[in-house]
Amino acid sequence: MSEILKIAHRGARGYEPENTLKAFQKALDLHADGIELDVHLSSDSHIIVIHDETIDRTTNGKGFVNTLSLQQLKALRIENELQIPTLTEVFDLVNQQCFINIELKGQGTANAVAALIELYVSEKNWNYNSFLVSSFEWDFLQQIVLLNPKIPIGVLTETDIDSAITFAKSIKAKAIHPDFNLLNKENAIQIQEKGFHIFPWTINEKEDIAKIKTYNVNGIISDFPDRI
Ligand code: G3P
Ligand code: CA
Secondary structure, eight states: OOOOOEETTTTTTTOOOOHHHHHHHHHHTTTTEEEEEEEEEEEOEEEEEEEESSSTTSSSSBGGGSSSHHHHHHHHOTTTBOOOBBBHHHHHHHSSSSSSEEEETTTTHHHHHHHHHHHHHHHOOGGGGGEEEESSSSHHHHHHHHHHTOOEEEEEESSHHHHHHHHHHTTSSSSEBBGGGGGHHHHHHHHHHHTTTEOOOOOOOOHHHHHHHHHTTEEEEEGGGGGG
């Protein structure tokens, strides 16, 4: 069996506040092979690393991310001390020490993320394999492919692996990212026979990790990357 990549979900979310520089640094300290994060756009079109469309759950503020400017978002605090990072700040922290799985959540993120990846490839000599762009919004993934077919794509699904395979073929995706509860030995083989990598999420319990490993997946997305 080849080595299974350890991908830190929203940073090492099991140890530090999700989607913060502290969580991404923790993932690097744990020698994660990749980090996963979520993005929305601010009202002034900066790429903001945050899971929800509002700031209510994770910060001391209230409101929709896309109605607030970068300056307003930076004034917020996560657990009294941390700031919401921009995607650029995360790229610079990671600095190619592992790959970055960017999950597109908010409207407009496909264009902005493709442009930022192109900038890091053309001006900082980063490799396209330093990135993996995923989304449940498959039209966002289609936009990425039209903008730049070299960007590696992961097709997220929480409902249907067959449709994900069909869509992945149509856009020449690199990987399928299923909810791990959808995965079994048969469909894992089916995915890999079609040539796609499998990166299931979000697997935290040791027994679940052990079971999913028997499906010969390529990587596991976990809040505890050191358990993989
Ligand atoms: O990318 C996999 C996983 O992060 C998808 O679910 O809700 O944690 O973004 P969620
Ligand atoms: Ca995510």
